[in-house]
Amino acid sequence: MKILVINAGSSSLKYQLMDSVSHDVLAKGLCERIGIDGRLTHKVPAKDAKYEFNIAMPTHSEAIQSVLDALVSPEHGVIADVKEIDAVGHRVVHGGEAFAQSVLITDDVMKAIEDCIPLAPLHNPANITGIRACQKVMGNVPMVAVFDTAFHQTMPEKAYLYALPYEYYENDKVRRYGFHGTSHRYVSARAAAMLGRDAKELKIITCHLGNGSSVSAVDCGKSVDTSMGFTPLAGLPMGTRSGDLDAGILEYLMTKYDMDIKEMLNILNKKSGVLGISGVSSDFRDLEDAAKEGNHRAELALESFQYNVKKLIGAYAAAMGGVDAIVFTAGVGENDMGTRMAVASGLEFMGVKMDAQANSTRGKEAVISASDSKVKVLLIPTDEELMIATDTAEIVGSL
Ligand code: AMP
Numbered sequence: 001m002k003i004l005v006i007n008a009g010s011s012s013l014k015y016q017l018m019d020s021v022s023h024d025v026l027a028k029g030l031c032e033r034i035g036i037d038g039r040l041t042h043k044v045p046a047k048d049a050k051y052e053f054n055i056a057m058p059t060h061s062e063a064i065q066s067v068l069d070a071l072v073s074p075e076h077g078v079i080a081d082v083k084e085i086d087a088v089g090h091r092v093v094h095g096g097e098a099f100a101q102s103v104l105i106t107d108d109v110m111k112a113i114e115d116c117i118p119l120a121p122l123h124n125p126a127n128i129t130g131i132r133a134c135q136k137v138m139g140n141v142p143m144v145a146v147f148d149t150a151f152h153q154t155m156p157e158k159a160y161l162y163a164l165p166y167e168y169y170e171n172d173k174v175r176r177y178g179f180h181g182t183s184h185r186y187v188s189a190r191a192a193a194m195l196g197r198d199a200k201e202l203k204i205i206t207c208h209l210g211n212g213s214s215v216s217a218v219d220c221g222k223s224v225d226t227s228m229g230f231t232p233l234a235g236l237p238m239g240t241r242s243g244d245l246d247a248g249i250l251e252y253l254m255t256k257y258d259m260d261i262k263e264m265l266n267i268l269n270k271k272s273g274v275l276g277i278s279g280v281s282s283d284f285r286d287l288e289d290a291a292k293e294g295n296h297r298a299e300l301a302l303e304s305f306q307y308n309v310k311k312l313i314g315a316y317a318a319a320m321g322g323v324d325a326i327v328f329t330a331g332v333g334e335n336d337m338g339t340r341m342a343v344a345s346g347l348e349f350m351g352v353k354m355d356a357q358a359n360s361t362r363g364k365e366a367v368i369s370a371s372d373s374k375v376k377v378l379l380i381p382t383d384e385e386l387m388i389a390t391d392t393a394e395i396v397g398s399l
Pocket of ligand 1: 209210211212239282283284285330331332335336
């Protein structure tokens with residue numbers, strides 16, 4: 001099947017046209033500046049070709065139309081007719097407690113995604129706009145929603161409940177949801193395949209370390225805990241997000257500097273994390289360069305990040321009563337051998353033994369632990385688009 005994967009943001013829209021059987025990416029690209037002017041970057045991997053166009057995109061509908069035009073264009077297209085697209089898979093950030101897996105989009109599903117807007121006020125409206133634009137432009141092509149939160153719906157109550165008055169959960173649905181679920185699901189399944197084992201007999205800790213980062217405990221193929229929470233602000237320090245912190249700090253800083261909650265949240269989301277500690281950059285490459293030149297705060301930012309990942313691995317091994325494999329993925333996890341080594345070193349007591357030579361690789365699947373390591377350590381590039389295409393093909397194929 002040919003599946004169009006859509007990831008719609010408020011002013012941007014990423015797409016990939018994939019063959020769900022061969023897993024080939026036929027074309028992919030990005031619409032930017034939707035609602036402002038409009039720019040399309042279209043890539044055809046088989047030709048190693050990249051095209052850029054300025055196209056008016058007052059709304060997401062024109063953006064989708066420009067994607068379809070590019071896909072069927074005689075010069076840079078990859079299909080002869082839009083009818084060759086069998087289905088569309090949409091990334092949707094928040095499915096709340098309503099969705100524990102991907103679903104065919106119906107009117108009821110759209111209503112339920114709308115009901116989740118208060119939980120993800122920045123992301124779900126953009127995802128909904130993307131779905132509606134596709135429905136408008138593509139008519140009756142079947143569409144599937146794949147949620148960032150769905151994989152974590154298997155967490156037990158003790159893991160997802162905050163120690164707040166219970167009515168905030170009952171009435172307001174305040175709980176840990178977790179994010180990056182499609183990535184954690186993909187890499188944990190790939191880890192089982194790489195080890196030639198059934199996921200149902202494995203305890204895996206998946207470390208999605210990128211600009212946004214989260215760690216998950218995956219027991220018997222199911223997420224049983226994860227570090228992001230009610231929002232993606234929780235857990236690890238990230239590129240610019242603070243991660244977990246003492247809520248009392250908010251009151252202290254807001255009073256002292258006469259800040260309102262919007263200003264405070266802007267600091268926590270945009271000015272904290274490794275950028276906040278280092279004062280240098282949110283990008284780990286810049287931090288490593290600065291640390292090499294002797295910048296103490298850049299070194300501290302890296303150390304703090306690595307220390308917090310390590311602590312979560314310990315916590316999740318304890319939560320699951322052991323661990324068979326640790327997986328590194330996403331921009332930092334796939335590329336930054338120094339961070340992988342720093343996280344894994346010191347975990348020898350729990351059976352982790354790295355292979356420095358095997359670890360000196362990037363961006364491709366590899367076992368990076370020593371052959372006699374009790375706990376296998378794996379590098380697995382994430383592929384959320386493939387997961388979305390696979391779910392979409394499965395659901396649409398069974399209609
Ligand atoms: P992601 O959010 O998964 O796209 O990850 C993006 C982040 O990955 C960037 O902000 C960098 O911090 C990090 N990254 C990408 N390439 C490298 C690299 N070669 N070494 C260290 N960090 C990298």
